[in-house]
Amino acid sequence: MSIESDRNLAGLRRAGRVGLDDLLTEGLVITIEPIIASGVDGTIEGPDGWTISTADGSPAAHHEHTIVSTKGSPIVLTAA
Numbered sequence: 001m002s003i004e005s006d007r008n009l010a011g012l013r014r015a016g017r018v019g020l021d022d023l024l025t026e027g028l029v030i031t032i033e034p035i036i037a038s039g040v041d042g043t044i045e046g047p048d049g050w051t052i053s054t055a056d057g058s059p060a061a062h063h064e065h066t067i068v069s070t071k072g073s074p075i076v077l078t079a080a
Contacts, residue, residue, distance in 0.1 A: 024069045029077075033064040 024030075035043075039058025046053065054060050068075040 026069060026071050028069040029066060030069065031064050031066045033062065035060055035062045037061075 035052070037043075037054045037058055037060035039054050039056040039060075042055030043052050044055050045051070064078070066077040068077060
């Protein structure tokens with residue numbers, strides 16, 4: 001069992017392969033993880049297979065929210 005999934009909603013949507021209704025089923029738990037960087041586009045993965053850094057070494061910030069998909073409004077499990 002893994003806490004990470006290989007499903008990438010943004011990537012699938014950009015490719016036009018699926019719609020939100022195909023992925024967001026009731027009870028599904030997702031994490032939204034925006035990363036904002038001040039440098040050029042591009043990232044590199046660290047040797048640990050987990051760490052992501054900007055390709056040019058510029059500062060970046062990462063934040064995440066975990067959300068449960070429901071029939072009604074989503075439930076935000078994390079809050080800032």
